[in-house]
Amino acid sequence: MRFNPKARLDTSRVRDSGSSGGGGGGATRIPIPGGTKAGGGIGGILIIILFVVLTQCVGGNSTTLPDTGLDTSRMQGSDTGRYAQCQTGADANANVDCARVAVENSLTEYWETALPEQSDTQFQPIGGLQTFTGATGTGCGDATSQVGPFYCPVDGVIYLDTTFFEEVLQGQLNGPAGAFVEPYVLAHEYGHHIQNLMGTMSQVQTQQGPNSDAVRLELQADCYAGMWAKNASSTDTDDGVPLIEGLTDEDIQQAIAAAKSVGDDRIQKETTGRVNQEQWTHGSSAARVKWFQTGYTEGTLDACDTFSPARVE
Numbered sequence: 001m002r003f004n005p006k007a008r009l010d011t012s013r014v015r016d017s018g019s020s021g022g023g024g025g026g027a028t029r030i031p032i033p034g035g036t037k038a039g040g041g042i043g044g045i046l047i048i049i050l051f052v053v054l055t056q057c058v059g060g061n062s063t064t065l066p067d068t069g070l071d072t073s074r075m076q077g078s079d080t081g082r083y084a085q086c087q088t089g090a091d092a093n094a095n096v097d098c099a100r101v102a103v104e105n106s107l108t109e110y111w112e113t114a115l116p117e118q119s120d121t122q123f124q125p126i127g128g129l130q131t132f133t134g135a136t137g138t139g140c141g142d143a144t145s146q147v148g149p150f151y152c153p154v155d156g157v158i159y160l161d162t163t164f165f166e167e168v169l170q171g172q173l174n175g176p177a178g179a180f181v182e183p184y185v186l187a188h189e190y191g192h193h194i195q196n197l198m199g200t201m202s203q204v205q206t207q208q209g210p211n212s213d214a215v216r217l218e219l220q221a222d223c224y225a226g227m228w229a230k231n232a233s234s235t236d237t238d239d240g241v242p243l244i245e246g247l248t249d250e251d252i253q254q255a256i257a258a259a260k261s262v263g264d265d266r267i268q269k270e271t272t273g274r275v276n277q278e279q280w281t282h283g284s285s286a287a288r289v290k291w292f293q294t295g296y297t298e299g300t301l302d303a304c305d306t307f308s309p310a311r312v313e
């Protein structure tokens with residue numbers, strides 16, 4: 001993936017709350033359920049916390065949300081200025097932090113056009129993309145680095161501990177490294193934001209199992225990530241220039257490998273050695289790849305309807 005060096009970046013929605021947990025930050029270590037093995041524990045936590053975050057935010061709080069949409073007043077965390085240097089696509093080519101800004105910009109520009117074109121839903125950008133290290137407060141409660149990247153529907157913010165990729169995805173789950181892994185994850189989380197705007201999140205009733213609503217919601221977010229990937233290189237900035245100058249087959253293969261590595265069956269196998277479909281919350285590796293590819297080849301919201309088919313696995 002290469003960014004147009006002349007494209008201007010917009011850092012207004014991207015911030016970094018820095019590191020907490022050192023001195024008086026009050027980082028909460030979540031107890032490892034049912035084991036002391038770090039490997040198993042972290043993966044287990046990943047699954048459990050993602051589940052908790054989803055059920056808390058989607059099931060619990062969403063009914064009390066104001067009708068006007070996101071409560072962005074609940075955005076938390078100060079800004080360390082980590083992204084202030086990110087001004088152009090050339091910066092994004094040279095620096096992973098700036099690449100994160102560029103990907104956020106591309107996702108926002110893409111959905112700003114695609115959503116009203118393909119639905120009656122009015123577009124609103126995410127409340128923010130917030131990176132942190134250690135722990136952070138969020139509109140959905142406190143999060144630690146072990147939570148994994150997530151979207152909080154209450155404040156509309158994507159939270160990301162940037163050590164996740166190396167420590168959890170590659171370290172614990174034997175997932176891929178590569179420059180397009182993080183864009184896939186960001187595009188997936190942005191997909192949850194689109195679902196939030198469209199009201200899809202509030203339709204989730206069943207939380208676990210291979211064809212549960214929770215799994216359908218996750219697979220749809222993968223499909224939305226594929227929609228963006230297909231159109232990323234034809235998405236322009238406000239100045240009318242393309243921001244991403246083309247994705248390679250290798251980029252797409254990295255996204256597919258990343259989707260595969262976060263399948264529930266794969267995570268269960270890596271962390272507990274056993275696969276139990278009834279506990280699935282995100283979908284199998286095969287289904288995650290399939291729905292990313294559906295979004296990538298079809299490129300429409302309609303093709304990403306994961307709620308209508310009898311089975312999604």
Ligand SMILES: [Zn+2]
Nearest residue numbers: 188192218221
């Ligand atoms: Zn998700």
